[in-house]
Amino acid sequence: MRDVAIIGVGSTVMGKFPESLPYELGAEAARAAIQDAGISPGDLQFAYCANLYGGMVIGQAVMGEIGITDIELTNIENACTGGATAVRKAWWDIASGLYDIGIAVGVESITTSPMAGKLITPAKGDITGELGMNMVARFALSQRRYMDMFNISLEQIAQVSVKNHRNGCMNPYSQYRKELTIEEIVNSRPICEPITLLQCCPSTDGAAAAILVPLDLAGKYTSQPVTIAASVLKSGDYAFRWEDMTFSDMTSKCANSAYEMAGLGPEDVDVCELHDAFAMNELQHYVELGFCKRGEEVRLLEEGVTDLGGKIPVNTSGGLLSKGHPVSASGVAQIAELVWQLRGQAGERQVAGAKVALAHVIGGEVTGLESGAVAVHILKR
Amino acid sequence: MKTGVPFREGLFQGSDEKGSLLGARCRQCGQIIFPRREACLNCLGNDLELIQLSRKGKLYSYTIVHMPSEHFEPPYAVGWIELPEGVKIFSQIRGWQERPLETGMDMALHFEKLWDEEEKEVVGYVFRPSTNGGA
Ligand SMILES: [Zn+2]
Numbered sequence: 001m002r003d004v005a006i007i008g009v010g011s012t013v014m015g016k017f018p019e020s021l022p023y024e025l026g027a028e029a030a031r032a033a034i035q036d037a038g039i040s041p042g043d044l045q046f047a048y049c050a051n052l053y054g055g056m057v058i059g060q061a062v063m064g065e066i067g068i069t070d071i072e073l074t075n076i077e078n079a080c081t082g083g084a085t086a087v088r089k090a091w092w093d094i095a096s097g098l099y100d101i102g103i104a105v106g107v108e109s110i111t112t113s114p115m116a117g118k119l120i121t122p123a124k125g126d127i128t129g130e131l132g133m134n135m136v137a138r139f140a141l142s143q144r145r146y147m148d149m150f151n152i153s154l155e156q157i158a159q160v161s162v163k164n165h166r167n168g169c170m171n172p173y174s175q176y177r178k179e180l181t182i183e184e185i186v187n188s189r190p191i192c193e194p195i196t197l198l199q200c201c202p203s204t205d206g207a208a209a210a211i212l213v214p215l216d217l218a219g220k221y222t223s224q225p226v227t228i229a230a231s232v233l234k235s236g237d238y239a240f241r242w243e244d245m246t247f248s249d250m251t252s253k254c255a256n257s258a259y260e261m262a263g264l265g266p267e268d269v270d271v272c273e274l275h276d277a278f279a280m281n282e283l284q285h286y287v288e289l290g291f292c293k294r295g296e297e298v299r300l301l302e303e304g305v306t307d308l309g310g311k312i313p314v315n316t317s318g319g320l321l322s323k324g325h326p327v328s329a330s331g332v333a334q335i336a337e338l339v340w341q342l343r344g345q346a347g348e349r350q351v352a353g354a355k356v357a358l359a360h361v362i363g364g365e366v367t368g369l370e371s372g373a374v375a376v377h378i379l380k381r
Numbered sequence: 382m383k384t385g386v387p388f389r390e391g392l393f394q395g396s397d398e399k400g401s402l403l404g405a406r407c408r409q410c411g412q413i414i415f416p417r418r419e420a421c422l423n424c425l426g427n428d429l430e431l432i433q434l435s436r437k438g439k440l441y442s443y444t445i446v447h448m449p450s451e452h453f454e455p456p457y458a459v460g461w462i463e464l465p466e467g468v469k470i471f472s473q474i475r476g477w478q479e480r481p482l483e484t485g486m487d488m489a490l491h492f493e494k495l496w497d498e499e500e501k502e503v504v505g506y507v508f509r510p511s512t513n514g515g516a
Contacts (some may be wrong), residue, residue: 148442
């Protein structure tokens with residue numbers, strides 16, 4: 001198996017773009033990644049394109065827009081994990097020796113889809129969906145129990161949103177570029193109690209892309225290749241085996257496999273982008289990703305360990321809360337942020353001397369499973 | 382009066398005081414599953430017995446939803462009810478306006494109208510705070 005490197009990344013600004021069709025967003029990100037890698041579109045041998053709501057063969061529309069046809073092209077749907085799945089598949093196509101250069105794109109345009117203005121719900125006919133489940137309720141149920149069993153306050157949870165929105169102000173790609181206060185977050189409109197509007201990621205349009213090659217060929221393209229030290233993707237386990245809804249077994253298992261694959265541990269991670277779809281997710285994921293023991297996660301946040309300047313800055317991009325959550329693009333957008341961090345190109349939000357980075361996404365709701373899919377990537381320079 | 386139809390076949394039987402949720406117990410590994418399946422989802426064994434699940438449980442968690450869903454107007458409550466068998470059931474929660482919900486409180490199974498569908502009344506299980514003691 002060959003080591004794989006990322007030689008180029010690109011992203012659109014995240015936001016609400018009713019005038020932009022999904023393939024236009026995808027093409028913008030792909031073009032940016034191609035330019036960043038210093039290659040010609042014709043060099044690409046294969047492509048993966050992740051998307052949830054854009055319709056049939058959107059990857060072909062994206063690639064067709066930038067002059068790429070007649071290659072192996074696969075469209076991917078894996079809910080919030082779609083983008084990371086595209087990266088994972090591209091990684092394998094290079095690692096296995098099948099191809100020498102390819103692109104992973106994630107694209108979402110909620111505004112132009114039938115989902116605009118609606119809560120994301122399970123697929124039609126899903127039992128819990130019919131009984132009133134939606135993505136916010138699913139996490140509100142975890143949060144209610146988390147607060148009650150571990151004596152965590154809404155104000156403490158809101159601090160995650162404060163931190164990530166502060167980071168988002170320093171990211172030109174972020175949807176929100178506005179600081180928020182604990183009071184504003186706690187007193188914003190209730191969506192599914194105890195989750196209020198400003199504890200939720202926004203609905204987002206956007207796209208991101210990454211270009212992968214074998215590490216031993218990377219020198220041809222760049223002096224700053226970023227190596228994929230681990231790429232792990234797992235589907236959800238049955239909820240009857242899930243004892244504690246305040247702890248994601250999926251995330252924990254996936255992270256452990258990724259650390260093993262990379263030969264690294266949580267203590268080695270210098271910067272992390274994790275799935276903060278809701279503010280409280282970030283606290284729970286600190287524990288599952290091994291950054292601290294259970295019960296220490298609020299202290300980690302309050303002492304600034306996960307803030308810029310701390311030992312392990314989390315969601316320097318602003319995270320899903322501030323940068324936005326273009327569902328299938330999020331996994332690739334996280335990779336783009338971490339590549340910029342490892343190359344020292346993250347501007348005001350740069351983590352000094354970052355060498356190892358971790359990306360985590362999870363999502364997809366279906367009756368009977370903890371969640372749909374989870375992915376963890378570890379990058380290093 | 383509208384005719385009542387179950388919102389999904391095979392999830393429950395009866396109604397009111399006598400009804401129950403229908404689960405399955407695996408004779409091989411002991412796993413209890415709801416809803417029932419052809420095979421045990423834990424060990425994949427085929428030797429399952431139909432069981433009636435307990436009518437009482439504890440409120441594992443709850444939320445008041447302030448957005449409309451396909452069938453429910455806000456605000457409505459949903460939650461996970463943990464039954465003594467160890468199974469967690471996702472359900473609409475009724476009676477929360479009269480009795481504030483609390484994690485861990487005793488809950489009881491009821492069968493009620495979930496929503497209207499043309500001439501039919503779609504009936505299903507809901508849980509309400511228990512008025513006479515716990516599970
Ligand atoms: Zn079994």
